[in-house]
Amino acid sequence: MSFIQLRNVSYKYPIGKGDVLKDVNVEIEKGGFYALIGANGSGKTTFCNVLRGFVPHFYKGDLRGEVLIDGKDIREWDMGELAQKIGFVFQNPFTQISGVKETVFDEIAFGLENLGVEVDVIIQKVEDVIDILGIGYLRDKNPQELSGGQKQRVALASIIVMEPEILVIDEPTSQLDPRGTEDIFKIIELMKLKGKTIILAEHKIELIAEKAEMILVFKDGEVVMQGTTKEILTDKRVQEYGAALPQYALLGLEMEKRNWDVDRIPLTEQEAISTVKGLLAAKGGQVCHS
Numbered sequence: 001m002s003f004i005q006l007r008n009v010s011y012k013y014p015i016g017k018g019d020v021l022k023d024v025n026v027e028i029e030k031g032g033f034y035a036l037i038g039a040n041g042s043g044k045t046t047f048c049n050v051l052r053g054f055v056p057h058f059y060k061g062d063l064r065g066e067v068l069i070d071g072k073d074i075r076e077w078d079m080g081e082l083a084q085k086i087g088f089v090f091q092n093p094f095t096q097i098s099g100v101k102e103t104v105f106d107e108i109a110f111g112l113e114n115l116g117v118e119v120d121v122i123i124q125k126v127e128d129v130i131d132i133l134g135i136g137y138l139r140d141k142n143p144q145e146l147s148g149g150q151k152q153r154v155a156l157a158s159i160i161v162m163e164p165e166i167l168v169i170d171e172p173t174s175q176l177d178p179r180g181t182e183d184i185f186k187i188i189e190l191m192k193l194k195g196k197t198i199i200l201a202e203h204k205i206e207l208i209a210e211k212a213e214m215i216l217v218f219k220d221g222e223v224v225m226q227g228t229t230k231e232i233l234t235d236k237r238v239q240e241y242g243a244a245l246p247q248y249a250l251l252g253l254e255m256e257k258r259n260w261d262v263d264r265i266p267l268t269e270q271e272a273i274s275t276v277k278g279l280l281a282a283k284g285g286q287v288c289h290s
Contacts (some may be wrong), residue, residue, distance in 0.1 A: 002027035003197060004051065004166070009065035011046060011055055020046045022221040024065070028199065029265030030165075032066070033192050035208045035229070038218030039242035044201040045091075048170045051199060052088040053077055069166075084115070087159035091171040093151035096158070104138045104146075105130070109154040115162075119179040129161045133187055156187050161249045166197045173204060185211060209233050209267040217241055218231045234265035248272040255279075 004027070009264045011021040021043050028034055056063040057079055067074040069085065077085075090096045101107040105126055112122045113165040120250055130136050135153050138146065143154055159167065169188065173181040185207050192198050192211075203209055208215070208229070214270035215232035217225035219241040225232055232238060234249050245253075251272055260279060266272040 003030035003070060004028035005068040007066040009050065009067055011064070012049060012062040013059060014061045020221050021050065024223050026216060026223055026226065028197065030197055031195050033142065033198040033211065033213045034133055034216060035198070035212035035214070036199065036216050037205065037219060037243040042242065043221040044218050044220035045170055048088070048168050048199065048201055049282070050074065051168050052086055053079060080221050083194065084162060085164055086166040086168055087164035089156055089159055089161055089167065089169040089172055091174055093148060093155045096155040097151055099144065102142055103140050104135070104154050106139065107143045107154055108161050111158055122167045125161050129157050132190065148175045149177065149183070152176060152180065152184060153187070160191065167191055169200045171199070171201050171203065173202065181207070190237070194277045205233070205243050206246050212256070215241055230267065233267055
C-alpha cells in the first residue's frame with residue numbers, strides 16, 4: 001500500500017461556493033520527491049492543507065473521499081501526532097516564526113520543547129540541524145531581525161529538527177532571490193537523501209525538472225496529469241493546463257516541430273547540450289532533414 005493515498009477526494013471551504021478540490025486520486029510512495037505544479041488558484045495549497053490535516057481539523061468545510069496517511073484516515077489522526085509525522089513549511093516564512101523566542105537556536109528548539117523532549121536531547125538535535133543546514137552564523141541572532149531567505153532556512157530547520165517522515169512544502173522560494181532559492185533546494189535535496197517523503201508546491205520549473213521524481217499537475221482543483229518528471233515535463237499539454245515547461249524542454253519540442261531527429265526531449269541544460277551535440281554528430285553539422 002502507498003504511504004499516502006487520496007481516493008475520490010473533494011473539498012469545499014465553509015464559505016466557499018464550490019469545490020476547490022474535485023475527485024482527486026493520488027498515491028504517494030514513501031521516500032519519493034513529488035512536485036505540485038499549476039497556475040495560482042489551481043488547488044495546490046489546498047491539497048497541501050489536506051495532507052497536513054489543516055483540512056478538515058482546522059479549516060473545517062466539507063471533505064469527501066478518503067485521505068490515508070500510512071493507512072490511517074486523516075480524520076482519525078490527532079493533530080499532535082500528525083505534527084510529528086508531517087512537517088509543513090509555509091509559503092511565507094514570516095508566519096512560521098513563533099515570535100516568542102529571541103535567538104534562532106531557541107526558535108528551532110521551540111517545537112521540541114512543546115513535545116516535552118528532554119533538554120539535553122533538544123540541545124543535541126538543534127546543534128545537529130544547525131550543523132547539517134550550515135546556519136551556525138544565525139545561531140544567536142534574533143529571528144525577527146533576519147532576512148526573508150534566512151527566516152525560510154530557520155523555518156525549515158524548525159521543522160526538520162522534529163524529524164517528520166513527510167515534508168509538505170508550499171512554495172518556499174516565492175519570496176527569495178536566486179541564491180536563497182538554491183540554498184532552500186539544497187536543504188530539500190538533503191532531506192530527500194535522508195529518506196524523507198517530499199511534497200513540494202513550486203513555480204520554479206527549472207529546479208523542479210532537476211530535482212523532482214514525480215509531478216502532479218493541478219488545474220481548477222483537479223489533478224489533470226501525474227507521472228514521472230520526464231513524462232510530464234516533456235508533454236506540451238502541461239502548458240494548456242496553465243503550468244510551465246522547462247526552457248530546455250521547450251527547445252526540444254521546437255526541434256521536434258522542425259522535424260529534427262531528436263531522440264529525447266531534454267529537461268536540463270546538460271541534457272540539451274548532449275542532445276544538440278548528438279544531432280550535429282549524426283548529421284555532420286546538419287540537423288534538419290533536407
